[in-house]
Amino acid sequence: MTLMDFTNFDIDQLFGMKDDSNPFMMLIWILPIIIFIFYGQRIQLYVTSGEIKKGIKKLDEFREESRNELITYVNKNLKPTNNPEKKFDQFLDYFTIMPVDMDPNGIVEKVQHTVRSREDYTREHVKSIFSDIDDIELSKVQTLLEIASSLQMIHKIINHMFLTAKKQNNYPLILPLQMILPFIMEQAEAMKEAIPAFKRGQPVGDGIGPMVVGKMMLNNPKDTISFQTSLAKTNFENRNLFLIKAEGPGSTVGRPADALQTIVSQNKIDAVIMIDAALKMEGEESASIARGFGAAIGGIGTEKFHIEEVATQNQIPIFSIVIKQSVKEAITLMTKEIADQADNVRSQVYEMIKENTIEGHSVVVIGVGNTVGVPQ
Amino acid sequence: MFSKEKITLAYTVEKCMKCGLQKKRKFSDGDVLFAEVSKCNSCDGKSIIEKIFGETLEQ
Numbered sequence: 001m002t003l004m005d006f007t008n009f010d011i012d013q014l015f016g017m018k019d020d021s022n023p024f025m026m027l028i029w030i031l032p033i034i035i036f037i038f039y040g041q042r043i044q045l046y047v048t049s050g051e052i053k054k055g056i057k058k059l060d061e062f063r064e065e066s067r068n069e070l071i072t073y074v075n076k077n078l079k080p081t082n083n084p085e086k087k088f089d090q091f092l093d094y095f096t097i098m099p100v101d102m103d104p105n106g107i108v109e110k111v112q113h114t115v116r117s118r119e120d121y122t123r124e125h126v127k128s129i130f131s132d133i134d135d136i137e138l139s140k141v142q143t144l145l146e147i148a149s150s151l152q153m154i155h156k157i158i159n160h161m162f163l164t165a166k167k168q169n170n171y172p173l174i175l176p177l178q179m180i181l182p183f184i185m186e187q188a189e190a191m192k193e194a195i196p197a198f199k200r201g202q203p204v205g206d207g208i209g210p211m212v213v214g215k216m217m218l219n220n221p222k223d224t225i226s227f228q229t230s231l232a233k234t235n236f237e238n239r240n241l242f243l244i245k246a247e248g249p250g251s252t253v254g255r256p257a258d259a260l261q262t263i264v265s266q267n268k269i270d271a272v273i274m275i276d277a278a279l280k281m282e283g284e285e286s287a288s289i290a291r292g293f294g295a296a297i298g299g300i301g302t303e304k305f306h307i308e309e310v311a312t313q314n315q316i317p318i319f320s321i322v323i324k325q326s327v328k329e330a331i332t333l334m335t336k337e338i339a340d341q342a343d344n345v346r347s348q349v350y351e352m353i354k355e356n357t358i359e360g361h362s363v364v365v366i367g368v369g370n371t372v373g374v375p376q
Numbered sequence: 377m378f379s380k381e382k383i384t385l386a387y388t389v390e391k392c393m394k395c396g397l398q399k400k401r402k403f404s405d406g407d408v409l410f411a412e413v414s415k416c417n418s419c420d421g422k423s424i425i426e427k428i429f430g431e432t433l434e435q
Contacts, residue, residue: 197430200386200403200405201405201406201408202386202403202407202428202430203409203428203429211409214409214410215409215410218410248408248409249408249409332384332430333384333386333428333429333430334428334429334430335429335430335431336387336427336429336430336431338429339389339427339428339429340427342427373407373408373409373428374408374409374410375408375409375410375411376410
């Protein structure tokens with residue numbers, strides 16, 4: 001076997017530096033190096049700017065499209081007496097200032113108050129535009145407004161970050177934007193694609209929890225236990241079941257923490273089981289089911305905090321079942337794979353009840369998620 | 377390079393509460409889960425909407 005000898009190459013020959021080498025070739029070698037030393041960052045800035053500009057253009061289209069969809073939906077289905085465009089444009093520009101967190105004591109209550117105030121304000125003002133709007137339509141308009149407002153805010157922030165970096169000619173400033181943009185685009189696209197499902201009142205992937213519990217509630221009397229939240233009491237193998245879900249078929253997530261608080265204050269509860277959609281990791285199969293411990297609930301964190309607090313104070317174990325899905329699957333029309341898992345999840349809930357409680361125990365089962373298209 | 381356009385079609389599955397017979401049809405406005413929709417063709421039992429889902433097709 002012959003081995004190549006790498007030790008005897010001639011450096012002069014490699015770089016063409018011999019006396020007889022072409023000076024033009026030398027220039028071709030050296031000129032780009034000089035350009036890159038002095039203007040490298042600026043060139044990178046231009047290349048990256050092109051990509052980001054495309055993203056921002058798309059975000060602007062999403063923003064415009066979501067606004068137009070909202071206005072068209074309202075004009076077509078709710079027949080407003082006055083032109084609501086101006087009013088809705090005002091809503092789209094509304095912002096929420098989160099409470100100061102230098103002293104975190106009591107921050108959850110403050111955040112909850114701020115968020116609920118915003119929701120109540122929007123609800124009341126949408127109601128005032130359409131005098132005879134029913135609760136289901138109201139929740140749909142509120143969700144569409146929330147989507148359009150979020151897309152507007154995303155576009156504004158990304159555009160601001162981009163223009164600041166351009167203005168300063170600052171390449172390092174544009175790097176974080178380049179890194180987060182694909183994730184932002186994924187979320188924005190999912191939001192844009194969620195609009196048809198909410199307009200037509202179809203269940204979304206996030207509604208799998210309410211779908212499972214909603215079926216368990218069928219043929220049982222229901223009460224409203226907290227704002228936009230429904231409760232049904234039933235029995236399963238000599239255990240008392242308290243079934244909670246957001247009140248469907250409107251687009252709402254209800255207030256499960258308030259509901260749990262009320263139930264626990266009136267009854268001795270031995271276990272809480274939560275069913276929710278969870279974000280799948282890359283490589284994980286969509287619609288796969290996983291069981292675990294702890295409160296399975298997303299959102300801003302206030303509901304989760306209160307559920308955990310009630311459970312801890314009363315020493316109640318929380319079990320959870322999650323159905324894995326992507327961001328897009330969670331907020332767009334439910335896929336067949338997710339819908340097909342509903343019976344399986346329901347049987348796992350019953351199995352979990354049998355495994356973790358004994359006869360005479362009381363269990364709270366919470367179907368967490370947006371209940372659009374899912375009554376009880 | 378030339379990515380195919382994807383469209384999502386919504387379907388409703390009705391299930392008879394008595395004999396379990398399932399019927400799949402296109403979603404129509406006003407469909408919500410668990411709503412009683414029609415009588416079963418085979419046993420005269422009550423049919424409810426069991427599932428509503430979307431299937432994505434490439435064009």
